[in-house]
Amino acid sequence: MARKQTMDHTQLLVLSLLAGEDMYGYQMIVELARRSDHTFEMKEGTLYPVLHGLERSGAVEAYEQEAPTGRVRKYYHLTRRGAAFLKEEARAWQTYSGAVNAVLRACPALDPA
Amino acid sequence: MARKQTMDHTQLLVLSLLAGEDMYGYQMIVELARRSDHTFEMKEGTLYPVLHGLERSGAVEAYEQEAPTGRVRKYYHLTRRGAAFLKEEARAWQTYSGAVNAVLRACPALDPA
DNA sequence: AAATTATACATAGAACCACGAGGTATGTCA
């Protein structure tokens, strides 16, 4: 009966992070954890394939930039195409979560929760 | 870029349907579609394996009952154990959807949506 | 100075989950 918190809607979250500013992978993981109050602890094994996929589909563009520390980081930038995709995904999330909530509201056992 | 509406959180939805009354499989599909304004059109290939899993884990119990038409239907009943599981899942959904919304709120590009 | 931790990127394999496609069968209506 153990509950495993799967991410899902990963693309939506990743794109929404990049809507504010360009970020590099590691930063996105830390930021996502912070903004979600540590509900989401995305793994590298999840993030990087997603980023590469978004890059292939033209939603993001990557460029390298040296950090003050001397390390080279790979930043990702949201393209116009990616911004449009983000809006789509956000709308889909509204629909999806709204539908779940509607079903739950029809369930008497959960009101006093 | 096509958006595929995956169900996910299927167990939660199935359990919440059974919290109100006993139902049989086909009925659950119809009810879920109705309550979600047709956002969720669960497939038999999704529902029946889930129901069998819930039965194995003791969250639901099945019994057969003849319909007025003469057909025998398989009804599912939520057990006490299943009700507890439902509460857990509902809380997990609150946490999850709350976290997604928190991340989206931090995203400037989506406010005028 | 050495060891550990945090930073930073990446991939391959395993596991899970929902779906599509298909199968079986009965009741109803034209």
Added chain:
DNA sequence: TGACATACCTCGTGGTTCTATGTATAATTT
């Protein structure tokens, strides 16, 4: 009698995320 809605079920596939692992550098601790 043919079509359609009802009603149940399973198998194989594909997509998605995780675990595990690998590489490498900077910062911190011992």
